[in-house]
Amino acid sequence: MYDQNHLISKLRAASVGHDNRRFAEIPGAGDISYHDLFAGAERMAAALVGLGVTPGDRVAVQVEKTIEAIQLYLGTVMAGGVFLPLNTAYTTPEVAYFLGDAGPRVVVCDPSREAAIAEIAGAARVMTLDAGGQGTLRAAADAETGFAPVARAADDLAAILYTSGTTGRSKGAMLSHANLASNSETLRDYWRFTPDDVLIHALPIFHTHGLFVATNVALLAGASVVFLAGFDADRILEAMPRATALMGVPTFYTRLLNDPRLTPERAANMRLFISGSAPLLVDTHRDWLARTDHTILERYGMTETNMSTSNPYEGERRAGTVGFALPGVEARIRHQGQEVPVGEIGVLEVRGSNVFRGYWQMPEKTAEELLPDGWFITGDLAKVDAEGYVTIVGRAKDLVITGGFNVYPKEIESLIDDLPGVLESAVIGVPHADFGEAVVAVVVPREEGFEAGSVTEGLRDRLAKFKQPKRVILLPELPRNTMGKVQKKALREAYADLFA
Numbered sequence: 001m002y003d004q005n006h007l008i009s010k011l012r013a014a015s016v017g018h019d020n021r022r023f024a025e026i027p028g029a030g031d032i033s034y035h036d037l038f039a040g041a042e043r044m045a046a047a048l049v050g051l052g053v054t055p056g057d058r059v060a061v062q063v064e065k066t067i068e069a070i071q072l073y074l075g076t077v078m079a080g081g082v083f084l085p086l087n088t089a090y091t092t093p094e095v096a097y098f099l100g101d102a103g104p105r106v107v108v109c110d111p112s113r114e115a116a117i118a119e120i121a122g123a124a125r126v127m128t129l130d131a132g133g134q135g136t137l138r139a140a141a142d143a144e145t146g147f148a149p150v151a152r153a154a155d156d157l158a159a160i161l162y163t164s165g166t167t168g169r170s171k172g173a174m175l176s177h178a179n180l181a182s183n184s185e186t187l188r189d190y191w192r193f194t195p196d197d198v199l200i201h202a203l204p205i206f207h208t209h210g211l212f213v214a215t216n217v218a219l220l221a222g223a224s225v226v227f228l229a230g231f232d233a234d235r236i237l238e239a240m241p242r243a244t245a246l247m248g249v250p251t252f253y254t255r256l257l258n259d260p261r262l263t264p265e266r267a268a269n270m271r272l273f274i275s276g277s278a279p280l281l282v283d284t285h286r287d288w289l290a291r292t293d294h295t296i297l298e299r300y301g302m303t304e305t306n307m308s309t310s311n312p313y314e315g316e317r318r319a320g321t322v323g324f325a326l327p328g329v330e331a332r333i334r335h336q337g338q339e340v341p342v343g344e345i346g347v348l349e350v351r352g353s354n355v356f357r358g359y360w361q362m363p364e365k366t367a368e369e370l371l372p373d374g375w376f377i378t379g380d381l382a383k384v385d386a387e388g389y390v391t392i393v394g395r396a397k398d399l400v401i402t403g404g405f406n407v408y409p410k411e412i413e414s415l416i417d418d419l420p421g422v423l424e425s426a427v428i429g430v431p432h433a434d435f436g437e438a439v440v441a442v443v444v445p446r447e448e449g450f451e452a453g454s455v456t457e458g459l460r461d462r463l464a465k466f467k468q469p470k471r472v473i474l475l476p477e478l479p480r481n482t483m484g485k486v487q488k489k490a491l492r493e494a495y496a497d498l499f500a
């Protein structure tokens with residue numbers, strides 16, 4: 001009954017005939033079987049159809065991480081809809097932009113935000129789902145019985161994930177059924193996931209890493225997960241002796257290294273530690289090996305491309321590199337239209353069935369980055385060595401990555417520049433032991449007597465917490481080059497030790 005829906009048929013295939021197999025252990029709240037996972041997803045799908053969702057409709061979701069939220073993802077795809085997850089940290093004005101741009105049929109939010117979301121939801125139906133998996137959507141789903149997934153083809157859209165743009169405007173990356181299914185199949189095979197695996201799932205599910213890499217790979221393998229609402233060192237360390245794999249951002253690894261309970265004995269049952277979404281420091285790679293006898297496998301990807309490169313399962317996992325282009329993915333490095341020689345830096349481009357279908361309602365942006373012959377210009381600066389190991393050397397556009405989340409300086413600068421008493425500003429990322437990078441705002445006041453605290457105060461209710469500057473520095477002027485461009489590199493160097 002699932003075979004007409006490209007992605008769902010693949011996600012379900014491994015567990016057909018193994019209905020009692022555990023999908024998730026939820027510490028403190030019991031287990032959920034594959035049967036119950038998919039039965040709940042079918043009821044969600046039926047509820048969404050009852051709310052008017054037809055094939056191609058967007059379902060926007062800003063909820064805490066629960067099994068019901070996973071069922072909502074699966075149910076949306078079963079209903080033929082397009083899943084649109086939003087970071088739980090986004091404020092109401094931020095959510096308003098996404099709803100206005102995507103025009104969803106249904107918006108699902110936490111009950112605490114229902115009134116605020118209703119005001120900005122336009123024609124969309126607003127439903128709720130709380131951190132305990134309850135709410136009006138759950139109630140509507142509970143009133144349903146089964147559902148036969150709507151037929152969807154490989155090229156139909158399954159999800160839109162927004163990735164902030166450097167110009168401040170967020171872009172919705174359109175991902176097809178085949179984009180998601182093919183990449184997760186490749187990763188399952190490359191990383192050797194089987195039904196025997198127990199994956200510690202502690203990543204957020206509004207981002208490609210936790211939603212697609214972790215969840216889809218586990219489902220495609222018929223594996224089980226230890227399902228945690230967020231990073232929790234106690235729970236991760238407690239689960240480790242009965243788990244086999246962990247997927248994390250570098251911050252996970254630096255935090256766990258700070259815990260004396262991390263030992264080779266505790267990690268003895270584990271077969272794989274994977275890191276991505278931001279650069280893993282060579283020191284972390286080395287320290288992890290010393291503390292656990294395991295070599296972290298680092299991979300690289302982005303919302304638009306899913307995963308593109310990975311260090312090998314067997315063979316050398318080289319610190320500071322993101323490994324090789326995955327099977328079925330082509331990678332090249334170019335500068336001004338020409339491929340650069342081995343060892344030289346250029347912009348990384350990738351091509352394959354992993355690459356997205358373009359930006360939602362932004363044909364011009366799409367044309368700038370997705371070439372007619374299928375190559376996608378990632379915007380990441382990279383180099384490749386003679387053996388094919390790719391190293392990401394920096395971000396072409398000064399993106400800041402803090403705790404695994406992308407922060408685009410321009411968005412914050414625009415808000416700061418609008419504050420009373422501010423002349424101009426530059427937002428940079430500087431090294432931070434816990435977050436990888438910390439957001440720092442360098443601000444030029446209009447006159448003397450201006451207080452740095454008024455910037456912090458002015459941003460508090462307008463930006464998600466992870467985007468708010470951890471430090472505000474006042475300067476009489478910004479360093480500029482002869483072309484008038486602000487020298488962010490000089491600022492980063494000047495403040496490199498701010499959190500040392």
Ligand code: AMP
Binds near residue numbers: 300302304406
């Ligand atoms: P996102 O779309 O949020 O997944 O962010 C994608 C960006 O994160 C990429 O374009 C890279 O700049 C960065 N990124 C992801 N993985 C890595 C990695 N292993 N090393 C360095 N940068 C990474």
